[in-house]
Amino acid sequence: MDWGSDLWDQHDVIERHTQSGLDLLERYVKFVKDRAEVEQNYAKQLRNLSKKYSRRGVKEDQDTKLINQQPFQDVLNELNNYAAHREQLSEIMTVNICVELSRNLQELRQERKNHLCEVKKAQQNLESSFKLLETSKKRFEKEWREAEKANQQTERVQQEVSATKADVEKAKQHAHFRVHLADECKNEYASQLQKYNQEQNNLYHSEIPSVYKKLQEMEERCIRLLADGYVQFSETEKNMLPNINKCLDAIISTGRNINEKQVHTLTHTHTSDVLAVCMERSYSDSSLT
Amino acid sequence: MDWGSDLWDQHDVIERHTQSGLDLLERYVKFVKDRAEVEQNYAKQLRNLSKKYSRRGVKEDQDTKLINQQPFQDVLNELNNYAAHREQLSEIMTVNICVELSRNLQELRQERKNHLCEVKKAQQNLESSFKLLETSKKRFEKEWREAEKANQQTERVQQEVSATKADVEKAKQHAHFRVHLADECKNEYASQLQKYNQEQNNLYHSEIPSVYKKLQEMEERCIRLLADGYVQFSETEKNMLPNINKCLDAIISTGRNINEKQVHTLTHTHTSDVLAVCMERSYSDSSLT
Numbered sequence: 001m002d003w004g005s006d007l008w009d010q011h012d013v014i015e016r017h018t019q020s021g022l023d024l025l026e027r028y029v030k031f032v033k034d035r036a037e038v039e040q041n042y043a044k045q046l047r048n049l050s051k052k053y054s055r056r057g058v059k060e061d062q063d064t065k066l067i068n069q070q071p072f073q074d075v076l077n078e079l080n081n082y083a084a085h086r087e088q089l090s091e092i093m094t095v096n097i098c099v100e101l102s103r104n105l106q107e108l109r110q111e112r113k114n115h116l117c118e119v120k121k122a123q124q125n126l127e128s129s130f131k132l133l134e135t136s137k138k139r140f141e142k143e144w145r146e147a148e149k150a151n152q153q154t155e156r157v158q159q160e161v162s163a164t165k166a167d168v169e170k171a172k173q174h175a176h177f178r179v180h181l182a183d184e185c186k187n188e189y190a191s192q193l194q195k196y197n198q199e200q201n202n203l204y205h206s207e208i209p210s211v212y213k214k215l216q217e218m219e220e221r222c223i224r225l226l227a228d229g230y231v232q233f234s235e236t237e238k239n240m241l242p243n244i245n246k247c248l249d250a251i252i253s254t255g256r257n258i259n260e261k262q263v264h265t266l267t268h269t270h271t272s273d274v275l276a277v278c279m280e281r282s283y284s285d286s287s288l289t
Numbered sequence: 290m291d292w293g294s295d296l297w298d299q300h301d302v303i304e305r306h307t308q309s310g311l312d313l314l315e316r317y318v319k320f321v322k323d324r325a326e327v328e329q330n331y332a333k334q335l336r337n338l339s340k341k342y343s344r345r346g347v348k349e350d351q352d353t354k355l356i357n358q359q360p361f362q363d364v365l366n367e368l369n370n371y372a373a374h375r376e377q378l379s380e381i382m383t384v385n386i387c388v389e390l391s392r393n394l395q396e397l398r399q400e401r402k403n404h405l406c407e408v409k410k411a412q413q414n415l416e417s418s419f420k421l422l423e424t425s426k427k428r429f430e431k432e433w434r435e436a437e438k439a440n441q442q443t444e445r446v447q448q449e450v451s452a453t454k455a456d457v458e459k460a461k462q463h464a465h466f467r468v469h470l471a472d473e474c475k476n477e478y479a480s481q482l483q484k485y486n487q488e489q490n491n492l493y494h495s496e497i498p499s500v501y502k503k504l505q506e507m508e509e510r511c512i513r514l515l516a517d518g519y520v521q522f523s524e525t526e527k528n529m530l531p532n533i534n535k536c537l538d539a540i541i542s543t544g545r546n547i548n549e550k551q552v553h554t555l556t557h558t559h560t561s562d563v564l565a566v567c568m569e570r571s572y573s574d575s576s577l578t
Contacts, residue, residue, distance in 0.1 A: 024358060031342045031361075035368075038338060042331040049327060053320045068512075069313060072320075075519050079324075223549040230364050230544030234537040241530065248523040255519030260512040 003216040011119065018112050018215055021222045025105050028226055032097045032233060039090035046083035050076045074254045082247040089240050097232055104225055111218055115211050122207045129196045136192040140185040143178070150178035292498075292505040300408065307401050307504055310511045314394050317518055321386045324522075328379035335372035339365045363543045371536040378529050386521055393514055400507055404500050411496045418485045425481040429474040432467070439467035 054076050055069060157163050157171040292303065343365050344358060446452050446460040
């Protein structure tokens with residue numbers, strides 16, 4: 001379908017349709033903005049979670065505790081990295097989609113307004129031309145009647161018995177003047193009619209189709225922007241997934257690298273050994289021998 | 290390091306250390322529970338977002354609007370699927386990690402309590418044995434002194450000039466009785482000492498090492514559970530990523546399948562054509578010919 005040739009008399013439909021297209025684009029920008037906020041909020045909650053369970057900065061009374069809690073701390077650090085990637089996703093969505101599409105939206109709105117103004121202006125020009133045509137037609141009709149009247153008057157004077165040659169001549173001259181005037185108005189009316197017909201033809205066969213074609217192209221760009229926006233929305237996240245995956249792999253490595261046989265960090269602080277203590281505490285009484 | 294042989298006299302250290310291991314496991318369970326809540330909340334926000342921008346159920350005045358908004362609706366539907374996968378992640382984390390580890394934690398707590406009780410009971414038994422030893426030692430010492438006194442009395446009686454044979458015999462019999470009694474106490478003390486030494490030896494060389502070995506194994510299981518918990522935490526999400534990827538791919542397909550040249554659904558509702566209208570409005574005035 002070609003708007004220029006098929007929808008030349010559907011101005012209101014085109015006006016509403018292009019408005020609805022831009023509204024949808026605006027709606028999408030708001031949607032992505034909201035999604036970016038959800039993402040930001042999610043990242044914040046993950047960061048808080050990491051902070052809440054993190055022991056950093058807290059003085060531990062036992063070194064062993066710290067050493068055994070290190071893997072958990074590593075998990076929390078990775079969760080913090082994870083949150084940073086989600087935050088980045090939120091920022092890229094805002095900058096690459098919202099800001100960019102808002103700018104395009106503003107340009108498209110102005111472009112649509114200009115095109116619709118162009119149509120209105122051309123229609124107003126044709127209306128002005130039509131008014132001039134009506135005026136010249138009325139003037140021609142009036143002058144035509146005057147000329148007829150003058151011709152009839154000449155005939156009447158010629159048939160009057162009392163009329164002098166001078167009277168007849170005067171009437172003839174007057175009629176001649178009137179007919180001449182009517183002819184001039186007729187020519188003007190004819191010229192105006194031709195001009196109006198040309199203008200009307202031009203408006204419906206050239207100007208309006210040309211503007212509607214531009215509006216159709218604008219609408220197509222709007223739809224393309226929206227479609228590309230959907231793709232970009234997902235691709236931004238898809239591009240981030242390998243980083244998310246790395247964080248998850250790091251946590252898995254942390255878990256797998258823990259050797260439960262090797263993490264016993266209890267320090268052997270006693271000075272005596274079991275034999276010595278048993279010897280000391282064992283009773284040997286010489287009196288018994 | 291082997292707790293049984295190396296840390297036999299570090300009861301308090303082992304008690305604190307195993308407590309701290311279980312506390313860390315409990316802390317991790319709480320952490321995963323919180324993470325599952327963050328995930329649940331995130332999914333809820335995504336669902337709300339999809340609902341907010343969804344036009345489902347809203348009667349549209351124009352079919353064209355609905356058709357052009359269908360791809361956006363598809364994007365919103367995929368976001369809803371995305372949210373469902375995040376919800377599922379939250380549920381799997383709760384059931385497979387929190388519930389499972391909580392159950393293990395309860396069992397480990399009971400096991401630790403039993404082992405520590407066992408040590409305490411064995412130590413109490415040794416203390417009782419030590420008290421019996423002290424008692425039998427004191428009794429032996431007392432009887433020994435009595436026997437010495439009786440022997441000295443016999444010597445004194447033998448040297449007394451006024452003493453009769455009967456007196457000497459009586460003193461000898463008494464001394465004999467006392468020495469016999471002291472010998473019996475000495476045997477009892479010797480037997481008690483041997484028993485105590487055996488018990489003490491058994492406690493420090495067998496009972497305590499055996500319990501500490503079990504505590505060490507328990508601690509190792511606790512660490513393994515925690516380490517596996519870290520792995521499971523990430524693997525649950527990694528297993529979900531292909532589904533997330535599918536949702537994102539579906540959105541990309543939606544965007545790529547939009548052909549901006551084909552989505553113009555404006556209906557050609559006018560009955561007149563441009564030529565007919567121009568003809569109708571064109572002025573042809575017969576008076577002009």
